[in-house]
Amino acid sequence: MVDILEDIKKIIGSNAILEGSDISNRASSYWDATPISAKAIVKPKHTDELSLILKQMNDQKQILVTHGGLTGCAQAANTTPDHIALSMERMNKIIEIDDVGGTVTLEAGVILENVQNAVAEKGFFFPLDLGARGSCTVGGNAATNAGGINVIRYGMMRNHILGMEVVLADGTILSSMNKVIKNNSGYDLKQLFIGSEGTLGIITKLIVKLESAPKSKETAIAALDSFSNVIQFLNHMKKEAASSLSAFEVMWGGYYDAVTTEGHHKAPIARNAPYYVITECTGTNSRHDLDAFMSTMEKAFDENIIQDAVIPSSEQQRNEIWNVREGLEPILTNDPIFLYDISLPIIHMEEYVREVETSIARTWPQSDCFVIGHIGDGNLHLFICPKEGDESLHHKSNQIVYDPLKRFGGSVSAEHGIGIEKKEWLSHCRSDTEIILMKTLKKTLDPNNILNPGVIFDLTDN
Ligand SMILES: Cc1cc2nc3c(=O)[nH]c(=O)nc-3n(C[C@H](O)[C@H](O)[C@H](O)COP(=O)(O)OP(=O)(O)OC[C@H]3O[C@@H](n4cnc5c(N)ncnc54)[C@H](O)[C@@H]3O)c2cc1C
Incomplete structure (x- = not known):
């Protein structure tokens, strides 16, 4: 191993390789503050340098794990002391x-x-x-x-x-x-x-x-009394706003109330509704777009699809609305907390969430289950907080969240990937034939299995 690092130093210089405390000063990821554990972190500046490094590593069958911003949610960039991490931080032009x-x-x-x-x-x-x-x-x-x-x-x-x-x-x-x-x-x-x-x-x-670049951006947060109204509101926005609809984010009431309790985010609209939606339209004519957006929202209100709505009158108010959706910190203080990113047809979402909530409450009576989602894309994020125990409960929580997805034709990963965390559940949403072909591609392009081995699947499975 000393040799390979010496060889890499000859390619990129010793300043571009971190070892010892320079590595352990860095957090494993956005989600995990424990120090990175790796033999070294290499930081090439150019493609040519990276190419030479990879040739060395492949010859010596040295495992390399690529690090971008380390914000990924599926443990796909995890390293062990035998791995070398490749940081892309200097290739940033x-x-x-x-x-x-x-x-x-x-x-x-x-x-x-x-x-x-x-x-x-x-x-x-x-x-x-x-x-x-x-x-x-x-x-x-x-x-x-x-x-x-x-x-x-x-x-x-x-x-x-x-x-x-x-x-x-x-x-x-x-x-x-x-x-x-x-x-x-x-x-x-x-x-x-x-x-x-x-x-x-x-x-x-x-x-x-x-x-x-859009010239106008209209935003609203609405409170709704049922999931069927959430679906109706989505269809209403799609029909009325057509291609200008650029966001439609749903928050179940439990999430909204948790992140807007005193001391956390300011509540832009009254608490205690069953569902909240943030919707946004962008366009090219500010005056006309605002009028059209207001009338679309009024129509939704008149038709009893939404029960209340707030349209921000300043950029600060708009940010306050988005902070409620994006500022997860108030719930991330729960320990343990298990984060999910699943997808399923919208038509099954209400039943699916109810089923998961019921199972979670039965398993851990003090628990919380927070739900938000990019619902127009069929994508939900769940945050399961058992309010007892530790990481050892993760597997049980996975079973509760993932098992029903088979029945509803869903996926265990909508946008975060499989990583290491979800590989056990890959066969819930991909067929044997698909997985075999994925492994064939991996073996063809990386025959020594040096790039992020064990991510998505283990080659040793078959
Ligand atoms: C607050 C927050 C909100 C988020 N919201 C969303 C969201 O709405 N939608 C969403 O999809 N994700 C979301 N994520 C997840 C995350 O931001 C994305 O997965 C993002 O694309 C990861 O980019 P990264 O540079 O941090 O990659 P990393 O976490 O560093 O790496 C992720 C994976 O990509 C590989 N990788 C990184 N760079 C390269 C490269 N150059 N070549 C080959 N492989 C590479 C890594 O090896 C690893 O397997 C969110 C994360 C956080 C923390």
Whole structure:
């Protein structure tokens, strides 16, 4: 091992390798404050350096785990003392904003928020947006096929990516830096790496397409008395606002009340309703868009779909509304707490959540089950707080949350990936044939199993 680090130092210099306390000073992830445990953290600056490093590692069968912003929710970037971590933090250049073609070319370690701000200065909009925007990297977004709050209108990370550069396990640089929307010249290889959670190659560059910056943004938070009204409200917004609908986020009442109790977030609308929805429309004509949005909301109120609504009159009030949805801190103080990211058809959501809540309450009588979701995408996040015991309850909680999904045709991961945390449950939503083909791809692209081994599945399973 000393030799491999010496070899890597010759490629990138000793300043670009962290060892000892320089590693343990870093937290394992956004979610886990325990120090990173790894042999070393390597921080290449260029694709060529990374290619040489990977060639060395592959020759010596050295395991490498890629680190973006470490905000991922599925333990896909976990390391052990034998692993070397690859930090993308120095590959963080915004290479080019093409204002004719409407694209931006990025190194994979660029922080999402920096992309959003840089393209906004040029009048463009990069629609991927999530609560971790200030820490997550675009490479991590691609590797997890991140979703977030604008999926209902713009799709997931996959929908934004036009081109990609990847370094394969043996150091080969695969350049598919396509800039155009139409390119049907054979297999679309970049798709293999999107959502592959670092198991098939290291994403080093991306070309993503940009949207025109909206000139208006109208937001509302509404209180609703039943889940059937939540569905009706979604359909109403889709029909009335059509393509300008850019967010539709639901919060079950228990979540809203917990994060707005005294000392936490300011409640933008009265507490104690069964459901809350934050909805947002964006457009190109501020005066007309506000009038249209107001009349859409009034119609929903007149038709008794929503019981109450608040439309913010300032950016500060708008932020206060979104803080309720994105500022999870008040519930994250529960220990243990188990976080879920599942999807299922909207039609089954109410029954599914009721079933989970009932099982959780029966199993742990003092427990809380908080639910929020990107409901237009069929995606729910659950936070199970048993209010007793420790991490050993996680498996039981997983059973309660995941088992019913089979029946409802759902997925154990909507947008966070499988990582290490959910691999035991992969067969709940993917067939044997699909999993065998995934393993064949892994063995073909990474025959020595050095890239994030044990993430998504174990190759030793069959
Ligand atoms: C507050 C908060 C809110 C969030 N909200 C959402 C949300 O709404 N929607 C959503 O989808 N996710 C959400 N997430 C999860 C997380 O932000 C995303 O999964 C994000 O895309 C991870 O990016 P990262 O750079 O932090 O990746 P990391 O956590 O560092 O890594 C995640 C995985 O990607 C791999 N990886 C990272 N970079 C590369 C690369 N360059 N090449 C190959 N593999 C790589 C890692 O090895 C690992 O397997 C949220 C997280 C937090 C903390």
